[in-house]
Amino acid sequence: MIDLSELRDSAQKAFPADKLVPERDAAWALAAEMGWLMIELPEDQGGLGLGRDAAATIHYELGKALSSAPLIPAMLALRAIFEAEHFADKESWIERICGGEYVPLNMLPxxxxxxxxxxxxxxxxxxxxxxxxxxxxxxxxxxxxxxxxxxxxxxxxxxxxxxxxxxxxxxxxxxxxxxxxxxxxxxxAGAPLHDSIARSAHLFVAADSLGGATAGLDLTVDYLKMRKQFDRPLAMFQALKHRCADLKSQIVSAEALLWSRAASAETVSVTALGAMKGYATDSYRIVTEDMIQLHGGIGLTEEHPCHLFMKRAMLNLQLCGPLDHWREMAGREALELTSV
Amino acid sequence: MTDTNHLDALRTEIRNWLAANAPQGWRDIAEHKAFAESQRQWFLKLVDAGYAIPHWPAEWPGGGRSLAEQKVIYEELAAADTPRLLLSFVTTYHTASTLMECGTEEQKARHLPAILKGETWCQGFSEPGAGSDLAALKCKAERKGDVYVVNGQKIWSTMAQYADMCMLLVRTSTENAKQAGITFLLMDMKAPGVTVRPINQIQGDEEYCEIFLDNVEVPVSQRVGEEGEGWAVTQATLSAERGLTLMELSYRMRGNLHRFAEMIGSSGRAEDAGIVRDFGQLVTRCDAACAVADQFLQNRMNGIERVGDASIVKNTYSRVLREYSLFGIRLGGMDEQYRKPITFGDLNTGNWMADFMNSYAWTIAAGSEEVQRNIIAERMLEMPREPKGWVA
Incomplete structure (x- = not known):
């Protein structure tokens, strides 16, 4: 049995966070070669039979590197196929996809x-x-x-x-x-599939976002330690330190929610997962918004990667239902659960 | 028996006990003194049942519980909406761990059994001029034979007006580093020269006190650690409780979300998408506060604690608590501007203006939000400290 820390280590080696946006075709080939497509596939179908949290661990690491390999939509499509009850040609499709043939699921309506x-x-x-x-x-x-x-x-x-x-x-x-x-x-037959795919989609987009947020904050803190103004590193100014501390708290709380939801992904409501995704993607947005500000002028240029993080965060906010939608859904669910 | 079964059994046992024994009507107590007495009675009842000191060593009745068991106990106390153990909190955590780690055999024998019979302690640490910078404290103690003679002032001592004893930090030397001249004493609150004055808080509570010390004599035998080594003892005191309280408070906060649902329903705003969204956002924020508190405890059970983790848990909870009460003020509208009786010892009472004001206790007390940010930035993110040596 592979444990999550082994998966994390191998993902970090394959997609190091200091090589941002690796070339797509090579990244895709590497992701397929690593066998990550098969992580969630049941063992009797030739997969590793791990849970959604294992897959999320990979997406978290790929998010750090702003991975261009479309592993999330491929894994969602694969799940739809292996969970489908009446799909005759299922086995050959599973084999084809696990072999690296790219079949994505749409992540917008x-x-x-x-x-x-x-x-x-x-x-x-x-x-x-x-x-x-x-x-x-x-x-x-x-x-x-x-x-x-x-x-x-x-x-x-x-x-x-x-x-x-x-x-x-x-x-x-x-x-x-x-x-x-x-x-x-x-x-x-599609309804339970949709429910199951949505669970994974929210976890994966959230994991990608919080991996990105973590990498973004790391880069920002490193920059503040290196950049000197007024004869001292910017990281010495309490005004900036406190902002970084708040960003760290934002990320850690969102990650705690992500991994607690990931651990109960089969039992919590889809709304609880969607709301978690909303919180995680919004945390990514908050971190990258400050990332540009704290980098100053260089953050506004294409020469520096700040903008890549910010743009990815903004897109993640829209995938699988926007923030307002999930806030409203979470509110409605809590109204139903708590008002008797 | 597996670990999970064992915890489930404990959970059932406590739940059954609470069904018969949880105090009723405590939210309606109008007098602070009566509230303190109800707290004392509830603590003694929990001592008898074996749930009051799960974190003490196994030789004590009800002690020797694992962190996982402690978590179950606090989850159930929160779920049953029992009053928080406010009066005995400092006593069973901070005093007990200080005595157990640093006290003399005589001090332990005298005080630990007394605590289980209701002896109550307060903390005499902060001073008007020593808040976030605690080591700057000035309260002076001079040794005269077998006693220290203490003069000075302490502030922000929780429930000191009901305390029998005080953990007192005093300055016995002004030479060398400011931490080096601090000594830790155990002071009888009934000693001549001790005056306690409760502070009227902005929401009408009187949870904190000032303590004035005028030539108070404390026997040298009531010193913990050596003279001038009180700072190290203080660190043992302050690290006594790691995460259980914030887990309990986060669960209590989430458990009271029904108050908002009732307000939204009764005011006919369930179709107001803006309100519903903001409620949903708050629900998720509460879930995140619970998750981060849970994760902290889970990591501790696995022997992992990174510096700064506790600060993140505290800052997350205290910010959500502020937002929580503000949402109540917003939903209640003008109604919330009329004074209502307050509930003592609770942070999620539904008296939203009072709850809002009370929420500052968690962004200011026990290391302010700003101090926690410094800890996160300097010790977790390893950002450099500011240079010392500023002179006015």
Whole structure:
């Protein structure tokens, strides 16, 4: 049995935090080679059979390096496939994905219409690095469907992001005739899948965010120790120290919530996980906002990586439901639970 | 029996005991003296039941509990909404650990059994001129034969008006470093020359006191450690309690979230998305405060404690507590501006203005938020200290 600290160590070695935004194709190949795609896959299906917390540990480390390898959407798609109950071709797909074939799940909503002949039209957003995908897993309205990237009626459109560490695509379907063999889950079967995938998605995005926040604060503190003004290191000024201390507290409390939710990920509500994701991504935003300010002028330049962290934090806030949505959901849930 | 089973059994045992024995009506006590008496009675009841001193060594009845067991006890005390052990807190933690670690056999034999019969202690550390900079204290003690003669003033002593004894820090020398001239004494609060004056707090409570010392004689046999070595003893005192209180307080805070749900429901604002969102944010903040307090204790159980961790737990809790009471003030609107009777010894009473004012106890007392930030920045993030030697 692999323990989490071994996973952490190997992730740190493969993706050191001082090599930010590693080249994507090499990073993806390395992530696949490390076997991380198989972490959550049950042992009887050839995986490591570890929990969602193990996967989150990897995403935390990759977040530190602002990894460009789209491991999160690939692992979410893989989970949808291995949890699907009535997907005939499941085993060969698991093998293909674990072998490094890239099949992402969308991490933003989509809207599809089904015509009388069963063909699909509409747009699904939030596919990371779809240019290297062989198929796209469409998760919308309880249905999970694999769509070949090169099929008729399928078009991918890259939408340029502020976040330069990742690439994001919209999927456009125009009277696309779905292949019944590629239907992973339909109708009611999709609901429990959606629930399970959401649990992982929130944990992973939160882990990525807090890895990034930690790396961002580390860089900031190092900079303040090195940079001298008024004949002393900036890190000596109490006004700046106190801000760093508050950022540290923000990160540590968010991490405590992340790992406590990760440990109970199968039993807590999806809302509790979504609210945790909101808290973690907002913590990332808070840290990177101050990261630029505390770096001063250099923080405003493309020569320094501050902006990469900030832009990634802003995008993470939007993935899998924005902050306001999860705050409202958490509020509603607490109103129901506590008012008798 | 597995560890989990054992803890579950303990939990059930306490829960059953609390169902029959948890004090009722304590939130309605209107007189501070009556509140103190109710605290004394509740403590003695817990002593009898074996739940008052789980952190003491095993030779004491109810002692020898693991940290995991202690956590269960405090979780259940919080869940049953029992009054916090405010009066006996300093006594069973700070006094007890000071005596156990540094006291003479005579001091231990005299005071530890007495504590379990209700002897109550206060802390005489802070002074008007020595708050965050505790080592700057000036309260003077001169040795005359077998006694120290003490003159000076102490402040912020919790529940000192009811205390039988005081852990007193005095200055016995002004030479060398300021820490070097400090001596630790055990003082009888009924000794001639001791005057206690409760401080009227802004919300109407009187939890803290000033202590005036006018030629008070303390026997040399009541000194802990050597003369001039009181600072080291103080460190033992201050590290007596590591994390249980903040875990308990965080759980109590979360357990009282229903107050907001009731206010939102009764004022017809359950469809006000802005209010619901802010409530949701607060719920998650409370969850994070609980998680960070839990993590601190869990790490301690595994033998891990990084310097600065305790500061993060305290600053997280105290900030959420402030936001918590502010949300109540906001929800209550004008109603909260009319004075209501306060509840003694509780931080989440639903009297939101009072709770707001009381929340400062946690951003100021026991090492202010700013001191904690210095600890996090300088000792955890290893940012350099400011140069010393400022002269006005």
């Amino acid at each position: 989509g809207k599809l219409e089904t015509a009388a002949d069963g063909s699909l039209s509409g747009k699904v957003s939030g596919y990371f690095d779809a240019d290297m995908a062989s198929h796209l897993l469409v998760g919308a309205a309880g249905t999970y469907l694999l769509v070949p990237a090169d099929a008729a009626g399928v078009q991918l459109e890259e939408k340029r992001l502020w976040d330069e560490s990742r690439r994001l695509f919209d999927l456009h379907l125009d009277s696309y005739a779905p292949d019944p063999m590629l239907s992973v889950a339909e109708g009611v």
